[in-house]
Amino acid sequence: MEFFKILHKYKKSRIAEINTPHGTVTTPIFMPVGTQATVKIMTPQDLEEMNIKIILSNTYHLYLRPGIDIIERAGGLHKFMAWKGAILTDSGGFQIFSMEDLRKITPEGVLFRAHFDGTEHFLPPEKVVDIQNRLGSDIMMCLDECPPYPAERGYIDNSLNLTLEWAKRAKLAHKNTDRQALFGIIQGGVYRDLREKSAEEMVKMDFPGYAIGGVSVGEGKDLMYSVMDWVGPLMPENKPRYLMGIGAPEDLWHAVENGMDMFDCVLPTRIARNGTVYTSRGRIILRNSEYKEDFTPIEVGCGCYACKNFTKAYIRHLFNVHEILGMRLTTLHNIYFMIRLCGVIKNSIENGNFEKEKEKFLANFEI
């Protein structure tokens, strides 16, 4: 079975299948984030009932806690967390490089202190691959340097060269090419020629898929859209394209329009835990007093368990009295919203009315 198969195209957008040892994922797809081997508050059953086929987890976090030995002895990450679908593991590059005071980058790898206990760890790119081989994720990511924004051109140039070098070493270290797909990450900040150089060099290494990294680091939406515009055409047509860390509803439309296939973002679940939910008209903050006696669901017609059973007034009450069920229901709703949005986008590609549907969505959805 082919790893990646395009089923339908409309201009630059596409519907495709990614075939993994843990099932087939249809793209465009939003992957819920399960950083610490759990999509926060959700059970695997909750996710399965929403027809979710792939989730994301994080090498960095799992390496530190519970530790790879434990997950390996449990029979791998899927078994450990009882998730039967596909898993993409992020390398942890983004997390490590966010901790500016706690890490040091050398050509050999990255030295850092754990965010919770200060213990020192050294991760060369080979070890990041080895960890992911042992986790048994279906899609693995190379260790990259994720530079801050803003950063000078010279810094970005050096950084992307290091990321390219590390990608080469990661590829050589990868043991399970038969069952785990290792993706390369394109960097280059907001410099068009550097993004192009990164993409061209990365593509030469022939990875089974490519990601755009280093976006959503504060550069703003216009620059983020520009990066896709520059890099998208250089990414192979016949391989999955993963836009890392992006997943606001409005961004999904822009990204798919630019040929992207895969997305992840903590935003939908993070705002949910704060009482904010997505509707077709935009975000609403359930804590607001206007919902005190609103006996309608978060969104009329939404098929999620929260909307089929509960009113805004009830969920607002739960948040008001600090009951966890509130966060559970909003998390469920926001994930469902993202998955349903992927369905709407897919249909618009199939029906060839992408622009119209995009316009309709964005006209209603207040950002």
Add this chain to the structure above:
Amino acid sequence: MEFFKILHKYKKSRIAEINTPHGTVTTPIFMPVGTQATVKIMTPQDLEEMNIKIILSNTYHLYLRPGIDIIERAGGLHKFMAWKGAILTDSGGFQIFSMEDLRKITPEGVLFRAHFDGTEHFLPPEKVVDIQNRLGSDIMMCLDECPPYPAERGYIDNSLNLTLEWAKRAKLAHKNTDRQALFGIIQGGVYRDLREKSAEEMVKMDFPGYAIGGVSVGEGKDLMYSVMDWVGPLMPENKPRYLMGIGAPEDLWHAVENGMDMFDCVLPTRIARNGTVYTSRGRIILRNSEYKEDFTPIEVGCGCYACKNFTKAYIRHLFNVHEILGMRLTTLHNIYFMIRLCGVIKNSIENGNFEKEKEKFLANFEI
């Protein structure tokens, strides 16, 4: 249909049916506590899947937040929280009287300040009934004075007289006798004659069910068992008997042996949120390092979702990294454990081997 029907007896123990407008409850039954219109972290679906038929909620909490008007406009408590089964609402007596510095008792009722914002409220027994009429719970409780332990005989005597007087007034105020059963509460502290007096007077008032209140206030298990022993024989055979606030697994056996039918307790769900779970061998603390690499379920053979899917090592990891799913799974397990225990007790009544089964359970279950 009779409100209460005994199906099977063994010595003082009995299996019975309580028929409510929201379904039939078979006793002996442990009622999960949903103080603020939610059994913490659980959805109604979770509870239904465990075959739970009745839960408890709290008049005092709901009166303060979200307020009775909102619940009434939502169509009643069942609709508000999307719970199709039966609901028993506690009067809030226990909660109000726990706040020693914030309340004042008068013959008219109780004056108190809300625990979270200091607003002042006056609740006469009539109002407590009216609130419960408006909530629409299936079983309502009279407002009682729940005296502290220890307390002097004179104090307890006055207190139980007040509770009797309030019960009379509550009964008169009750509007929906056709569809809501109002229970009287027997007080009297640890004084046998006062307990007997309270029981006799309360029974004269002919409530459809009776509760023993003012236990589990620090008097110790032996005194608590004595209270049941004194009062049980004075409680009508043909009406449900509810032992309030009791629900440790070992206590259930003693209470059923003394003819009790209904129980509630925050303990199973509270300890769950702290990472402690029940097994047939007693409590275990999942945070302990001994479970770090324990790849067996909380209890082998347990049919709950947590045990069918996850290991101790995984749930320990969740607690270790502060993931809410941990609390969700342990809560589910402990509720399931209590419900399954009720099933074991029921079978032992049916099979006439109650003592043997009780002994077997207590021999294994380390307290």
